[in-house]
Amino acid sequence: MSYPAELQMLSSGIDGLDQILEGPRWADTVVFCLSDWREYNAFLEPLADFLQARNISTHYIRFTERPASTSPSVSKNLRVHDLFPIESTEALGDELREVFNSNDTSTFYIFDDLSPLASLAKSDDALAELVRHIRLEVTHRKAAAYIAVDKNQVSMQTLAGLKDAASICVDVRSVDGTVHLQPIQVQGRYSESMFLRYRLIGGRVEPEAGLDFADYARTLERKSNEFLELYAQKRALEKDFQRSSFELSLINDITSSLLSTMNLEEILFRILIGVTAKEGLGFNRAFLLLVDEQDQILEGKTAIGPSSLDEALRIWTDLNTRHLSFPQLLASFDEEWQHRDIYVNQIVRKIRIPLRERSHLLIQLLNRMQPEIIDYRAPSQSNPSEVLKLLEAQSFAAVPLLFRNRCLGLLLADNLITHKEITPENLEMLQTLANYASSAIEHARLYEEVRSRVKESERHIRELETVQDRLMRSKKLSELGELASKMAHEVRTPLVSIGGFANAVLRKQRPDSEQYEYLKIIVEEVRRLESIISDVLAYVSPGIPRTQPSNLEAILDQVLFMMNTSFKTRGVHVSFLPADHLPEICVDADQMKQVFMAILNNAIESMPTGGELTISMSPQNEFIHISISDTGSGIPEDKLDKVFDAFFTTKSTGSGLGLNIASQIITNHKGSIYVESEEGVGSTFVINLPIAGRKEEVL
Amino acid sequence: MKTILIVDDEKNLLKLYEKEFTEEGYHVITAGSGPEALQKIQQGPLDLVILDIRMPDLNGVETLKKIMESTTKVPVILNSAYTSYRDNFLTWAAEAYVVKSSDLSELKAKAKEVLEKHSKAQQVGSAGPSD
Numbered sequence: 001m002s003y004p005a006e007l008q009m010l011s012s013g014i015d016g017l018d019q020i021l022e023g024p025r026w027a028d029t030v031v032f033c034l035s036d037w038r039e040y041n042a043f044l045e046p047l048a049d050f051l052q053a054r055n056i057s058t059h060y061i062r063f064t065e066r067p068a069s070t071s072p073s074v075s076k077n078l079r080v081h082d083l084f085p086i087e088s089t090e091a092l093g094d095e096l097r098e099v100f101n102s103n104d105t106s107t108f109y110i111f112d113d114l115s116p117l118a119s120l121a122k123s124d125d126a127l128a129e130l131v132r133h134i135r136l137e138v139t140h141r142k143a144a145a146y147i148a149v150d151k152n153q154v155s156m157q158t159l160a161g162l163k164d165a166a167s168i169c170v171d172v173r174s175v176d177g178t179v180h181l182q183p184i185q186v187q188g189r190y191s192e193s194m195f196l197r198y199r200l201i202g203g204r205v206e207p208e209a210g211l212d213f214a215d216y217a218r219t220l221e222r223k224s225n226e227f228l229e230l231y232a233q234k235r236a237l238e239k240d241f242q243r244s245s246f247e248l249s250l251i252n253d254i255t256s257s258l259l260s261t262m263n264l265e266e267i268l269f270r271i272l273i274g275v276t277a278k279e280g281l282g283f284n285r286a287f288l289l290l291v292d293e294q295d296q297i298l299e300g301k302t303a304i305g306p307s308s309l310d311e312a313l314r315i316w317t318d319l320n321t322r323h324l325s326f327p328q329l330l331a332s333f334d335e336e337w338q339h340r341d342i343y344v345n346q347i348v349r350k351i352r353i354p355l356r357e358r359s360h361l362l363i364q365l366l367n368r369m370q371p372e373i374i375d376y377r378a379p380s381q382s383n384p385s386e387v388l389k390l391l392e393a394q395s396f397a398a399v400p401l402l403f404r405n406r407c408l409g410l411l412l413a414d415n416l417i418t419h420k421e422i423t424p425e426n427l428e429m430l431q432t433l434a435n436y437a438s439s440a441i442e443h444a445r446l447y448e449e450v451r452s453r454v455k456e457s458e459r460h461i462r463e464l465e466t467v468q469d470r471l472m473r474s475k476k477l478s479e480l481g482e483l484a485s486k487m488a489h490e491v492r493t494p495l496v497s498i499g500g501f502a503n504a505v506l507r508k509q510r511p512d513s514e515q516y517e518y519l520k521i522i523v524e525e526v527r528r529l530e531s532i533i534s535d536v537l538a539y540v541s542p543g544i545p546r547t548q549p550s551n552l553e554a555i556l557d558q559v560l561f562m563m564n565t566s567f568k569t570r571g572v573h574v575s576f577l578p579a580d581h582l583p584e585i586c587v588d589a590d591q592m593k594q595v596f597m598a599i600l601n602n603a604i605e606s607m608p609t610g611g612e613l614t615i616s617m618s619p620q621n622e623f624i625h626i627s628i629s630d631t632g633s634g635i636p637e638d639k640l641d642k643v644f645d646a647f648f649t650t651k652s653t654g655s656g657l658g659l660n661i662a663s664q665i666i667t668n669h670k671g672s673i674y675v676e677s678e679e680g681v682g683s684t685f686v687i688n689l690p691i692a693g694r695k696e697e698v699l
Numbered sequence: 700m701k702t703i704l705i706v707d708d709e710k711n712l713l714k715l716y717e718k719e720f721t722e723e724g725y726h727v728i729t730a731g732s733g734p735e736a737l738q739k740i741q742q743g744p745l746d747l748v749i750l751d752i753r754m755p756d757l758n759g760v761e762t763l764k765k766i767m768e769s770t771t772k773v774p775v776i777l778n779s780a781y782t783s784y785r786d787n788f789l790t791w792a793a794e795a796y797v798v799k800s801s802d803l804s805e806l807k808a809k810a811k812e813v814l815e816k817h818s819k820a821q822q823v824g825s826a827g828p829s830d
Contacts, residue, residue, distance in 0.1 A: 495801055496715070496799045497712055497715055497801075499802070500712075500715040504715070504719065530801060530802075546785055546791075558808075590782075590796075
């Protein structure tokens, strides 16, 4: 049904307040709580005028103990009903129904003071029950009712019941001749203390002087609009709050998940899950690109998401059946995850853009450092076909990963499968997540750096320990060397006596006697012991070479003379071919003797059944070249480079030091020594000694 | 006959050296310490001193120093179980340094060489060395 225009106008505004103050609204049942009865009567008159002017049929219902003598003369449109509620409120209900039934819709009912009925009522609730009954009828008929109650005549409880029962309840107060209409409750919601003041003038209620109805209407409209605006703001804030608290719990889930690991791989995974999970930001796909500071490139690191609708359905169904909570989903990292979303990861790994390519869309996004939605469908967008081709998406969101004003990379997300539009709210959330993500990434990197530094330090410590260990060992060795040296010297003197006397006695024996043989053994064994002692002493402290101009030929002659017996015994034939005019050179003659003895002893050992020993000595350039060849068993090729090592020996006797000492002595003389050998043919030791130190006077 | 003074604190060695060098045809006198050696050098003309180094009281190097400071110009051969004393420049004043060995041939050869060198120096213009 349609209402008169004025009523339509009055029906607008906020939840009935303005209507009550300015005029009736259909379907309202308004209870006025009064303290001064005159107020209501006076108030009804302008209302009646208002209704009459608009030809609205109005019924006035009074409750009296006896039939009224006169009917109100407010208007010819006003029909007065006097009801006699003698027996009970139930009976009154029946009478009322008659009144309502006698009328059609768009009727206005004005009720007289209900408070006399309170004494009849059996309970506090009875009046409220009556009002509820009226309200049902009024609502049903799209009519309207104003009901008066003298609040001095009813209990507080009854008053409270009335407030609940009415659709609007108005507290009417008069102070200093001004009537205040104070809405107490509007549809159970309205609680603001807006009120309008009327002045009682000569028993009539009029708006305060200087203000007309239109002014009030405008004021109310303005107030209503202000209120509506505030209300809208409040709703928006509430919505914001709801969204924020959702975001907060989401971000909380993600960040606490990010904080629980220092593994960069895992952090990247959790970020991407946060972006794509249904419970998270709900994007279809997410790509993570990081700046490689060293290579100066923007590099695609990792991605997540399906590449087709089929795959999407499979993944999302699978996820549903796994019944994981969001935190569980975030924690479901395993090393294999990148192998599942192969396609997106193939895409992301293709991204390697030098930072100097400033025209590239992704580099531009990186440099702009702000969240953006890239939509190629928008006409304003230029068409960066490479990115389009790469991601195969028509639009995507891009947010920078910022950490302390530095851009660590980009987080891209799109809805390739569902084609859902990316809203500014989505983008904002993505940026919020990215902010947390970048600090997690940076922390993980720092952690990694610290860890590798710690590892390095540990390695240094281990190295130090090794060096220290070696030092300790060498200290022990040097102590051991000292001991060995002391022992060797102490042993040498008695050996001289033993060997010397044995030799003296030996000379007096017949060579075919038993004593001769035994004494010879003593003498030889003592010699062997002495030679071992010499080797050990030379090894422990080789001594500084005390060089003086020497004739190498003479030195070698002396050695050959000393070893003559050994050569003879073994059947070794010696040929020594010195060159003419050998220059004298500066050497330590005693040490040189040691060198020759070591090599010659080695030669003798290698020729147990005799052989040829060939020695040559000649100047060659700045060196004296000495070559000592035997026709012995030779040295196996794999042992050749060990010949000069300390304690290397192929024999069961000897110290294994002789050749090592020889090599040390030659090195101390700034010369060189090496060996050539062929198994079964023989060995050749070659020594080169520098002539540089020779004296001017030659022999 | 050349006279050789052999100085060593080891009685057994003195006995061995005395026997060996006597058999070589030298007149051998012995001393068991540095001071005793200095005393014997004072007493009579000597042709050679074979001097041990490690001895109590006065060691060989100190004894050598005193011999060099004295008016007697007797040549000295140091004979030690240690090779390391050769690094001590004080020992360089000796005619030779021979490490002790049961094989006395080197010591004998050195003794012969030194004695010949000195007698040659005393009889200027005589024949050259036989070897």
